[in-house]
Amino acid sequence: MTIAFYIAAAVAVIATALVIINLNVVHALLCLVISFLAVAIVFYVLGAPFAAALEVIVYAGAIMVLFVFVLIMLNTGGAAIQQERHWLTPWIWVGPIGLSAVLLGEFVYLLWRAPVAAASGVLVQPRQVGALLFGPYLLAVELASMLLLAGLIGAYHLGRTDRRAADERGRMER
């Protein structure tokens, strides 16, 4: 099982690296989907099949599809790739990589300091998760649903195109 874990981990890291490097946004999106799928496998190896399923269904399935829809609406063409090449100058990496490296170093140091036990290898059933959700975490579930409602209303309102703004842009383009 650990072999699967390491292979999936390697795939996830490489795919994520590709996401952030890729010039074509659609390609980056697809790489991200691969990354999520790999992470789902990692979840399964860790003994959380329910989480793995949810990762594939919601994260890779819904959220990434949302991204794809928006990309289609924005209708950026080949010019976008040129723009990205123009923006990604070689020296732009130095700062971000430096900062992230320091952050990573701090995390690794934390990990090294505290002795961590091995995984228990217990498979956690969906039933247990459900019991928790309807039990101690009931309030959190309600709050999460309110958050989703707020997100829904916000997205609806913001997503409405202003007729005036649209007309103006149309007039300016003419």
Added chain:
Amino acid sequence: MLGLLALIPAFPLLGFAILFVTAGLLPKRWITTIGVGSVGIATLLALIVMATFLNSPVPYTEIVWTWIAVSGLTPHIGFYVDALSGLMMLVVAFVSFLIHLYSAEFMSADEGYSRYFAYMNLFVASMLMLVLADNLLFLYLGWEGVGLCSYLLIGFWYRDPANGLAARKAFIVTRVGDTAMAIGLFVLFTNLGTLDIQPLMQQAVAHWPVGSALPIAAAALLLGGALGKSAQLPLQTWLPDAMAGPTPVSALIHAATMVTAGVYLIARTHVLYDLAPPVHTAVAVIGALTLLLAGFSALNQSDLKRILAYSTISQIGYMFLALGVGAWSAAIFHFMTHAFFKALLFLSAGVVVQRLGEEHDIFKMGGLRQRLPLAFWSFLIGSISLAALPLIDAGFYSKDLILWEAWSDGALGPWLWAAGLIGALLTAIYIFRAVFVVFFGPLQLEPTGLTGWRIAIPLVVLSILALVAGFVEIPPYLGNVPAFSRLMQSALPAPPAPVSAGSSLELMLSAIAALIAILGVGIAYIAFRRRPAFLEAMVQSPASLALQYFWETDWGFDRLYDRTLVRPFLWFARIDQGDFIDRFYSGLASLSRAAYRQLSESETGRVRRYAAGVTAGSIVLIAILVFA
């Protein structure tokens, strides 16, 4: 009847309030009625109060309310009448009333008519408060009030900046004195615990030995204040320039009343001067020096009002001389006669100046004897009284008394007497010089206009008083009527008994003084009527011209103060224009502004940079949590 005391300053104050609030909107007749009437009522009340007081001469205090009540300092708004303040109150009120009546006609064409009467009323109210105050703080209030009104009235015609300059000069110079006086009040209060005048005097006698440091300090500081207000050495430079104001103002403030406030102060606090003999002598010496200095300066002036201004300085020098030798009531007697004849001189000079179309130079006038008879006779009577020609006028009796008391004052006495005598000679010369140049000789300028009853009546009344007011105090060898000094004795101690008592010595000294006065008139007649050739040559010689210039510019005092005080101050103000002392604080401000500009550069508006900031911050936070 004595309960009317508090109302005496109240009426002019009310008049001021009304005129100030209505600010020239009232019709002219109303302004005149309020302005002159308020002072008239005050005079009437003063007469009633004084008559009641003379019936039973017991000092009376009336406290209207407590002004301040703070940890031991409780000055009241209180009025105190005794012989001294009663007499001063009466003279101030009466002369003010006459001058207000005169002003009603004199200033009738002026656009600031309402403002003028408002300020004059405030002045009279302040002066009456000063004279009637029962504690030194209230007196100081009146003191400052008259200083303020002096400034306002000197600069009355404010559109001419020169008048503003003269007003400021007056205010600043008297301020020096006022500051000294305030410090004196502090010394008195901290050491004796009260500022009420009568208890203060008793405390001073009880606690302070004669000649110790504290009474000397207090007396010297109060003297400083008196010097400023009364324009004596070294603070006399403001009075000649104060002639920039209207003539009735000069008559009232700078001749009869305000400048005598210093004399009143010293007389009031005479106990302190008895306790401080060095300061007491200083008063006499300053008085003598000032009367000589001003006398010489008056000899060469060509502006009619400036002659009278220097004359005022000189006559107040006589009063200080009297105070300094312990002849308190003689000083007050001279104040009374001086008020009458100096006001008379100023008012008649005002008539001359106004009728000649604001011409001040006496050498452009001449031969006005027939054209302006009222002014001529008034001026002549005033001059006779000022020069103290024997027997017929009030000035003779008062000046004679001062000279006699000066002679009897121990070792310094004869010197002071000699100074007074020379001063009398100079007085006669300069005032009759004015008389002969202005009223005799060929007519140069034609006077225009008419003089109404409102100007005539004050001139006539003052002329009569200038002649007869002296008869209340006739010396022993002439008739012995000591009414005035007997009145004053209830408030002021008698002068020390003369060394060589004997009416024959007194008669001889008096005769010498009288001869000197007549000699002065004669010299003036010869020099300015006959104009002999040898005198002309002597006058025109370079040494003589230099001396004349020196005297004309007030013995160089203005230049001295300009060089030593004004110029350094202006130099410092100029180099401080960049505010170099404040540079530290403005430096702080510009530093913070520079920091602001630097910091605002960091707000680029770009999300990525902000995200980088967040990341860096979280790194630091985790580092602190982990490693500390």
Added chain:
Amino acid sequence: MQHALLLAMVLFALGTIGVLMRRNLIVMLMSVEIMLNAAGLAFIAAGSRWGQADGQVMFILILALAAAEVAVGLALILRLYQRLGTLDADAADQMRG
């Protein structure tokens, strides 16, 4: 389990690099999703170590959060695109100074 946490940290670091480095708004939002996912992974790993379901519950909540956030975020990106005409993050710098 150590390695799972290490994986989460690496993914998180990569997501940070993405946010700081790229100018395209959509890629920046995707990098944020990477970071959220890494956090969820850390939770799952911790839950697996104790053998409890709490880790998965946390992960579900994070999922809900990410969904809501993506919805609103994409709507905002659409509006920004309308306003600015570009997907450049640096174009929205009217708050400078």
